[in-house]
Amino acid sequence: MIFTNIIAVLMVSAFIALLVGKRFARTLPYIAAIGVLISFALLAHFASNHHDLFHQAMPLVSVPWISSLGIEYATFIDSLSFILVALTLILALVCILVSVSEISQYQNFYYFNLLAALAGIVGVFAAADLFLFFFFWEVMLLPMTALIAIWGHENRRYAAIKFFIFTQVSSLLMLVAIIVMAFIYQQQFGDISFNYFDWQQLNIAMPLQYWLMLGFFVAFAVKLPSFPFHTWLPDAHTQAPTAGSVLLAGVLLKTGAYGLMRFVLPLFEQAATHFAPVAIALGVISIVYGAVMAFAQTDFKRLVAYSSISHMGFITLALFSFSPIAYHGAIVTLVAHGLSSAALFAMAGMLYQRLHTRDLKKMGGLFASAPRMGGMLLAFVAGAFGMPGLLNFVGEFMTLTGTFTHHPIATAFAATAMIGSAIYGMYLFQQSFQGKPQENVKIPDLRAHEWLLCSLLFGLLLYLGLFPQALLMHFDSIYPSVADAQLIGGKL
């Protein structure tokens, strides 16, 4: 019930926020924060009671939903979903903190959307029924799109439409694949089923398996995003309000990676193996291309957006190398990128509030007036370019170590992103905070809630960067190895 409860709590607080309305707008952040904190408490309580159960998938609820198609409302939990939900809730707090001073219009509807998006995301991580998964997958898009379209920047409608069409079209491909899978299950076992655990017994012939895998892969590659499907992301990130960017970069992209881990690899092992060279090539291209593109940008958020593409390339690379180390590295990268890119977008939001521009060319020398902010920005940039001691390094290092064994050349290319990320990272930091200060530009340094937010994120990055075992120990027994198919069944 844990995830259902969390979703319920989030939705209830969303509706409360909506109903509270404009009259008590000041209470809205508190309502949202309380909702998130209650969810967090629920999760923590659950974790403290069950912490050794995470190594295996643990079904939670199963209620018939659309009986004619054997569709159930079914959820489950394992360490992967647990960690991603925890990450989601942490970033939810960040979202609320960055929204406090940014959002001045239609606040009630804003917090409604924010919380609804969170509920959808939690649902994605919780679903054990593929129809339910798809349902949440789409549901989280709606409030997200609304966030971009209503509270975004100047070009918000274009970005929102692009974002929505990209994800929707690709996810329809996935829907087709899901339905085909259900029919195949019906052929093989008699009953129609959308249940994830049932599907693990499926045995699909090869060319068909390949096509089905592609259906899933495209949906997740768009969300991730991987190289040729990435172009929605810079626009969406740039135009979204700060909390939207944080949520997009921090969690929404992770759902793509989650999908790859949860569905593509375990359900379509054979096809994934065949597809691996292509996927790895896409991953490497994303890494390099994202880094080069990031360097070329002059818009703060756009730069960070492209860097996300680069970092997510590591995930594709890691997952399709079928190396346990890289797989663990991918999990770490998920969390690390979630925290660090969220932090960078939060910084972008703070700068935008102070300067009313995201153009790096119009910034410079801000360190003089806001040293703490500069320090924090540098810290997060350092995280982004893989500074050891912060979590991103662990993820990157494990990923590359793992993939090197199988694909040394590809890894060598991917490793150039370490240079690339240093280039754009330093470019970002120096363009904004170093150099000659602009005339008469004095910006206030971090305010209390911003300080709280930055130190929360940095503290997590640092703590987990020094003690990543706190994260990794839950995954000791989890990894897909193609040679050892039994390992996967039921465990992932």
Added chain:
Amino acid sequence: MTALTLLPFFPLFSFLVLIVLSKRLSWHIATAVALTGIGLSFIASIVVIQSLNVSASSGEGLTQSLWTWFMLGEHEVRFAFYVDQLTAVMIAVVSGVGFLIHGFAAAYMRDDENYSRFMAYMNLFICAMLLLVLAENLVLLYLGWEGVGLCSFLLIGFWYKDPDNAIAARKAFIVTRIGDTLLALGLFYLFMETNTLNIQEILAQQQTSPLSDEAAWWIALLLLGGAVGKSAQLPLHTWLPDAMAGPTPVSALIHAATMVTAGVYLIARMQGVYLLAPEILNLVAWVGCLTLLIAGIAALAQEDIKRVLAYSTMSQIGYMMLGLGAGANVAAVTHLMTHAFFKALLFLGAGAIILAVHHQQNIFKMGGLLKRMPLISILFLIGIAALIAFPGTSGFVSKEAIIAELWQSKTAGPVFWWLAVVGAFITSVYSFRLVFITFFGPYRAEHELLPQRHGLIVLPLVILALLALGGGYIPTHLEQVFSAPVASQHGPAWLHTVAIIAPLLGIGVAYLLYFPKTESSPAVPGTSSVYRFSHNGLGFDSTYNALVVKPFVWLANINRKDVIDLLVQLISWNTFTWHSAMKAAQSGRLRWYAATLGLGTALLLLGVIL
């Protein structure tokens, strides 16, 4: 081993205090905090070295494990320290010389508005550097490696308001980052082959089941890539002269005494792997050899006092590399140590001079300083003497030891020997060029001289001068670390003499060329094209700019709009074109509609009947 555990964390703690309290601290308190942190480190390292000497005469090191960092499959990457004689030298140098430089910096940066931040960065640097040398495994070493890089970035760009400084900082960071990436690839390769990243385990494995030739070759090459980046050797050396944009104590600490020698440390540390790849070891020697010559030539044509010293640093590290490549390991590491002493002395001396002449760094605008600030000048001269390996100085001990062992080097011994001697000759030429132009002749500065007599300025210089003179005789027990001593077969007897004479000859040449003949003759920089070429570091910068930087920037900028996005827009454009076409068909004319109805019917009929 509490001392060992705490050793790198003292400066970290003082860093935290300084960065958090920052401007709220007065100069005195900030200085006290900074110096305490590093001083405690120094004391701890003495304690560690003592216990090392007591406990491990057999060559075994001390290990101190703190916690498991992360797991690479079965292999546990620990947050753990390891100390042996090589590390001992390094920690002593880092904390000792570091302490002295901190003292100097306290005086040098006294009036800076961001003084606390500066000292914080310096402390952080020491912490990272200590982690680098103490690391028990290569991942932790990499942490330190990146940490020092980041601190170097911060300190070079400390005066961030000048865009040039920021660019220099970025350049330093990115160029070394290229090396770091190669190093990381080396680590991946090592892990693939040995399944561990623990240094001692790797080295021990080479005894039982050595790496294959190919693997050893690649690993050694990739690690060398890391080393040349950090140690500013060919071909990644171009960042170091620009890094002189940072405050002078930074140059002394990071870009002379400690960080730049990390590459030497790495190769010395991984000697066991290099021995399996003789070609690469030879390459190390060649890299060192070429660097020392090229840097020497470039140093001949510099006008900025710090750039001269920067090139000389590259050149001296070239000697260390050459020594490592040719098997003179002990001598090379000893040279690392002595170099730290005298180069720190030279930089701090230069710093004192720069302060005295109002932040003027052009040697052609100094002159005649020997009379005006004799104490500092003499201390500086001691440093120069050590640099050119004047007999009796520490530099003499270490450099001559390197050169002496070159002759027997297996591959190209005599060639190395000759080149090294030529390098020594060039060293003394440019050193005394510097000396003659700076300390002799008329005073050419625009402002009145400000003699520096602050205790924190003079005292470190004096101590460093003593070390520069006698540091070569400090016992190191390095032979315990380097297992394969070179055959003690000596070359011809004249070798020694030539090696000693070459620097002296250099002084003579420099005297002829650069000594101001009359008190009033104006010293001018050269104007010939050869001079300009040499002044610009033999064109490496411009070549890299044209070949790498410009194309990259061009490529990135030309694709700013993202070609893939254009494809997407093409799709949407296409859709809209179709839309317009169909919209045109929706003309509103009834007869046309009826016609489509007929056409459609005909089409369907055809479709079924055919």
Added chain:
Amino acid sequence: MIDIAITHVFLISALLFCVGFIGVLARRNTLFMLMSLEVMLNAVGLAFVGAGSLWQQADGQIMFILILTLAAAEVAIGLALLIRMQHQRHNVDVDGLSKLRG
């Protein structure tokens, strides 16, 4: 009764239908369009009667009567609209009715 091959009946009705249809396409005068519609309906009627005679059933003829009714109703509405058109626009040119488009 002269034995006419059923194919001929259908052919002639199809031809008649096409004539009517072309009339709809070619004439701009609304009145003629309505008349062409009548031609089409009559063609259909012919086909029904032919088919009915082929199968010796009355159904075809019944259909024809129904069609006649329809034709009358259609023309009634058509003429009503025609009058409105004449009233409003003072002509019955169908091409004038192309305001709704795009």
Added chain:
Amino acid sequence: MIVEQFIAIAPQLLLSLAIVMQLLLIAFKRSQHSIAFFTVSAILLALFAHYPAMTNVNLAVTPLLYVDVFSLTINVLILSCSLVAVWVSYGYLRSAVECHDEYYVLLLLAVLGANILVLSNHFAAIFLGFELLSLSLVGMIGYLHLREHTLEAGFKYLILSATASSIMLLGMAFVYGATGDMSLAYQVPQQQDLQLLGQAGLVLIMVGFCFKLSLVPFHTWTPDVYQGAPMPVTLMLATVSKAAMFAIFVKFWLVSAIFNQDSMQFLLVCIAIASMLVGNLLALTQQNIKRLLAYSSIAHMGYLIIVLAIQSQQSVAWALKSGVFYILVYIIATLVIMIYLSGRSKAHAITDNDDWRGWQGLIWQRPLQGSCLILALLSLAGIPLTAGFIGKFYLFTVAIENQLWGAISALIIGSGIALYYYLSIIFCILAKPLETTSQTPIDKVGNFTVSHATVMGMLTVIIVALGLFPDILASQLIFQSEQVTIIFNEASQRF
């Protein structure tokens, strides 16, 4: 026996009676209130008459009509829609100075035609229903003759619909000539030339249906007529006419077992694909909401007829269920939007208030109406949380079960294009309100009443409820559809 038959077609008989009474009522007293009230009661009565009819299904009432659950379901849907249409028309026409009581007669005639069409089991009945529906609709389209586009729309609909029905009639004649049977369950003859004739006839009949369902390439009339017709009539066109046509198309297709013919199957899929693409493409930048709905209906009908492209008898039940669910959902969403539009328009205005750019910022001024519209649009776009998604999901299952990969691709591409215009409207509703002082704000236009909002809200609740718990309806439908299959099996085996 005869009583049972009367009960089975009681709703239609009631409607016919009501039409006569309406005429009498008009003669007696010209009052819009009373005739509207009377019409509503008649329709309600017809609706209630379905209860006894439901108990006695699978009954042939003369060779012309055949009553089964599928037809009854659709008829209930049609009557409900017409109920809404009457109510909406009342509000719409109320403001006019004239007394528009004949309008209700035409409306009821159209409903009767649609009902007969759905029940029919014979070409003659189809013909009668078809023409009754079309001609009454022409009358209604041209009813408000003073408006700007009425004449044009009426004329276009008259000529094109008459042409299409002649084509269909010709097809019927051909089929009759080939088989000698005018019942839907005719048998294709063995002779070569007769077979060809039958085939040609079949295609021509299909043209008639496609025209009414506004499938490509017979779609051209749709936007013009939708735009030119008064808003409540557009509502009728989009709901009553579409539902009836869909029902008879399905019966025709299944009872005659046409899905067994590969060439027809191929044609159908081609038409479906073309409709999805063309409809959505045409709607792309459309700013008139009525035209936009017309174009999107082209696409939706394209989606819908996928359910006919089944490959075996086993799929029939599922396909029918999906089809009924989809059209129901489509109609509900369309109703929400059209009710809103009707409420915001007036009969005596020169045109309807149908530019969706006028909706800018609606959600901030009228949150309930705005969110209803948004949810309806989302449902049309097929986004989860709304019933439209479930409908589309069902269509996907049908298409996949029958391996119609081409249609699936078109469905995906079409949905992608459709998102563009649906989202544009939604974002317009969500945008900041215009700062206009000169024009009347949108929420002051028309006769929009609380009842409009209530009905919109109720329908929206249904949309969301079906989106979350489709089993409420779907579990009912599956039972009925299975019965329908049996009927059709029987029907096809009768000869």
